[in-house]
Amino acid sequence: QQPVQSPQAVILREGEDAVINCSSSKALYSVHWYRQKHGEAPVFLMILLKGGEQKGHEKISASFNEKKQQSSLYLTASQLSYSGTYFCGTAGSGNTGKLIFGQGTTLQVKP
Amino acid sequence: DTEVTQTPKHLVMGMTNKKSLKCEQHMGHRAMYWYKQKAKKPPELMFVYSYEKLSINESVPSRFSPECPNSSLLNLHLHALQPEDSALYLCASSQGGGGVQETQYFGPGTRLLVL
Numbered sequence: 001q002q003p004v005q006s007p008q009a010v011i012l013r014e015g016e017d018a019v020i021n022c023s024s025s026k027a028l029y030s031v032h033w034y035r036q037k038h039g040e041a042p043v044f045l046m047i048l049l050k051g052g053e054q055k056g057h058e059k060i061s062a063s064f065n066e067k068k069q070q071s072s073l074y075l076t077a078s079q080l081s082y083s084g085t086y087f088c089g090t091a092g093s094g095n096t097g098k099l100i101f102g103q104g105t106t107l108q109v110k111p
Numbered sequence: 112d113t114e115v116t117q118t119p120k121h122l123v124m125g126m127t128n129k130k131s132l133k134c135e136q137h138m139g140h141r142a143m144y145w146y147k148q149k150a151k152k153p154p155e156l157m158f159v160y161s162y163e164k165l166s167i168n169e170s171v172p173s174r175f176s177p178e179c180p181n182s183s184l185l186n187l188h189l190h191a192l193q194p195e196d197s198a199l200y201l202c203a204s205s206q207g208g209g210g211v212q213e214t215q216y217f218g219p220g221t222r223l224l225v226l
Binding site for chain 1: 142144151152153154155156159161166167201205208209210211212213214215216217218219220
């Protein structure tokens, strides 16, 4: 079951904040966040495991609420380099390595 | 070093051709993955190799044939493809045997065009 991301697209000015949400109809064990720029490979941002852990580095952080089967990615004081498409990849229990990616959220940061 | 390399970067092939995509990693990772990504869509899992054995095949047509000759190398053999198979093919690897708690690192991809 593909997770649902919202919003589908967002346009920001440099320095503004954004939140990208990822919801699943199935129980989740882990949520993986990636950013992909046009014509490039997805770049790993962070992984959140079952336990409601919040992670972050620099101005990008994320939370995971396994009861609600949701994760959110927080981008603060956005920079031009944050532009791209953000994907969440979700995995249920089991040791299969199978990630199902959401449809993506396109983020554009303008000067 | 979290580098996954893929060759070629671009490939154009006819529907009767046979070609192969190659993926390599030297991080000691024991799980390797093939994904297919169409334009403006998310990556879709095709195959997972865990400790050099095929562990997941997402009902991929037989015209795609994966091969894992050793722990560092992953190939995708292509034969009799259709134009709708044109896409970006991404390889990824993760440290362990492919558990859902492992980070997957992606290569730059091979952009395939089938004429």
